[in-house]
Structures are given as C-alpha cells and as structure tokens.
Amino acid sequence: DAKTTQPNSMESNEEEPVHLPCNHSTISGTDYIHWYRQLPSQGPEYVIHGLTSNVNNRMASLAIAEDRKSSTLILHRATLRDAAVYYCILRDGYSGGGADGLTFGKGTHLIIQP
C-alpha cells in the first residue's frame, strides 16, 4: 500500500498561514489524497481531498505537486482552534472503497501560538 510521510510536529503563529507537507512518493494513479484533522479526545474530521488539481474549500486549500509525489495542506489564516493532529492519507479510487490505503500514520501535530 502506498504510504505517506509527514513531519511529527509544526508550530505556527495565530493569524498566519500554515503549510503542512506530505510526501507520498509511491502514490498510484488512482489514489486520492485525503486530509483529516483530529482535535483532542475527538474523532478525526475530514478536511479536504484531491486527485491531481489543487483544491479549495472553506476549511483549507490542497496543493498537489505536478508529479503527485507530494502535497501541501494550506490553512490560510490559522486560529487557535486549528491546533490539532493533521493526517494525510491515500485512498484508492479504483477499488470501490474497502480499506485500501486507509492507513493513518501519526500525522503532524500542529501547535498554534497566540
């Protein structure tokens, strides 16, 4: 299964942009890139996903490298409520679902300084 690599932790200041990197050098052509975040003592929540093109939604933006071997989650203006663990995972869009690629690593612990 294709795996992802993320930094263990990152720190940013409130109201500044945050760029969270993810490497996925063995990504296959049918893998979608998903991002989730988990607040303390809660279940993860979906943030954004994409295949090839950059994506924007109300929570964040996803920038995908041209070769798809890396991606970056962008929080445009971090708030204290954005402090969480952010997970980058790959999900096979061909297999019809199941558990393919649904491996959550340790993620990146994002710390926001006021």
Added chain:
Amino acid sequence: DGGITQSPKYLFRKEGQNVTLSCEQNLNHDAMYWYRQDPGQGLRLIYYSQIVNDFQKGDIAEGYSVSREKKESFPLTVTSAQKNPTAFYLCASSNVGSVSNSPLHFGNGTRLTVT
C-alpha cells in the same frame, strides 16, 4: 443531523470480560470501519465492512470480533483474548462504489479502560 454515534463515551471493564462497543450511523453509508488509537499514535484498522453481512479483518483484528446485521450498525466486541484492550476506539463510515473517493465520517470515540 446525520452522523455516527458511538456509545458509551467511557467504558471500564475488568480483565477477562468481553465488552461490546456500539456504533450507529444514519448517513446511509455502505462501508463501516473500526479503528484503535493508542496515546500519541495514529489509527490502526481493526475490521471493516463494505456491505451488510460481510466484513474483513484489518491490520490488528486478533482479539476482536464484529457483526454487520444491519446497514446502520457495526458493533465491535473486545474479547478477553485481546492482550492490551485499553485504548481509544473510533468507528467510521463512508460511501463506496462510484464515490469511493468519498471522505470517512468518524464518531467521537469510546475510551475503553480494562483493569
């Protein structure tokens, strides 16, 4: 509002007892999943089910059992055979098929403590 409900939020059991964790969803999702999370760690997949009356083992299925008799429900039993059952358990669901890139929806977890 649609969502996933896990109950109870906290559960305490004595060693040697089986315990069943509840997971119910009203999102009309076909697929459901159980994950385990230990402190400071990522999520590890225990079992998953893509359709009623069918389920598959994940990476750490030993000591656990599941059933999928209804689309809405996917209970997880932690048996006495599970060597280290104390953990945070998360249930999730998603669509499958033509929307297989659809996101996972998670419940808020059950924290199980076995002493």
